[in-house]
Amino acid sequence: MLNKNIKIQIPKGVEYIINTLQENGYEAYIVGGAVRDSLLERKVNDWDITTSANPQEVVNIFENLGYKIVPTGLKHGTVTILINSIGYEVTTFRIDGEYEDNRRPKEVKFTSNLREDLKRRDLTINAMAYNDKIGLVDYFYGLEDLNNKIIRCVGNSKDRFNEDSLRMLRCIRFASQLNFCMEESIKLNIRKLSRNIANVSMERIRDELCKILVSSQPVYGIRNIVELNLMDYIIPELKACVGFEPTQAFSSGII
Known part of the structure; x- marks a missing residue:
């Protein structure tokens, strides 16, 4: 479900990363707690970004632009981009494999499908994505649950x-x-x-x-x-x- 009427104020660094990934042909959104807390008008502590670009593609794009990249969680598709000494986590869309010991997946697979990435998340209110171009992406009625x-x-x-x-x-x-x-x-x-x-x-x-x-x-x-x-x-x-x-x-x- 898409909602183009909702607008979220995104910090310049986050907006720059999303726009840069889109200009290079990839999807990119803020996701999870950043969307939830923005909709609730609460302070956002972590502006997590999710993208269809795989980790190496993210690294190549931003290293070529002169930014330092920290491989904070390559196994799970996460890299950190440092812009003006601020770190921004960017994670590739992924599908979690079978879980072990009620704690973590044995493996993760990267995907180009945003819905598959959002489907693996815990709560509906944490399974929404947003960018200025598309608006709010809410397949699991998280906004309705926030309102209720x-x-x-x-x-x-x-x-x-x-x-x-x-x-x-x-x-x-x-x-x-x-x-x-x-x-x-x-x-x-x-x-x-x-x-x-x-x-x-x-x-x-x-x-x-x-x-x-x-x-x-x-x-x-x-x-x-x-x-x-x-x-x-x-x-x-x-x-x-x-x-x-x-x-x-x-x-x-x-x-």
């Missing part, structure tokens, strides 16, 4: 969680940050698959927990972690605190 304040997976949530178990925690984190509700099937499948969170590294879990704790709704987030059984495998010792009767001085924000 719904956290919904691309496709079947059980499949998404089996691919990468951290996505269960990411659903809770985005619900906490944006004050959105999770689709009921997400809650159901988190409960069913909660034990798989044990396959995720504690560093990745820690990062999500920290984002939940500093979100606008941290109590909502922690309550969901407990009620959906994730706490059993993350910090089981904390379950003893649920329902604890505090003194008056410490009663605010009790789960």
Whole structure:
């Protein structure tokens, strides 16, 4: 689904990269969180760019223009272009292969199909792309879910969680940050698959927990972690605190 009526203000460096790739015959868009947060009028921290150009083609184009390129993730199709000392990540459209250990794909394949790239993403609100020429590309109704304040997976949530178990925690984190509700099937499948969170590294879990704790709704987030059984495998010792009767001085924000 295309929407040419939506306009997103893109930084000059990002706009330059997108225009340069288009001038060389490739598709290029901002994608993921940059689109989501722009539509929500939130601060964008990472302006991720996706393109039909393969990594070597991206390197050739911008090295010939005199820019330094950092091969930050060639295996997954990502290079970083340095413009005025600012790094911009550019990733080739890709299809993820079979996942292993509920964490990462065994292999990735590059593709020229934007829809295939967006289809592999976790949430509908993270599966939108945009450039000034085409407008908003939204195959999975992410804009509708933003407007309805719904956290919904691309496709079947059980499949998404089996691919990468951290996505269960990411659903809770985005619900906490944006004050959105999770689709009921997400809650159901988190409960069913909660034990798989044990396959995720504690560093990745820690990062999500920290984002939940500093979100606008941290109590909502922690309550969901407990009620959906994730706490059993993350910090089981904390379950003893649920329902604890505090003194008056410490009663605010009790789960």
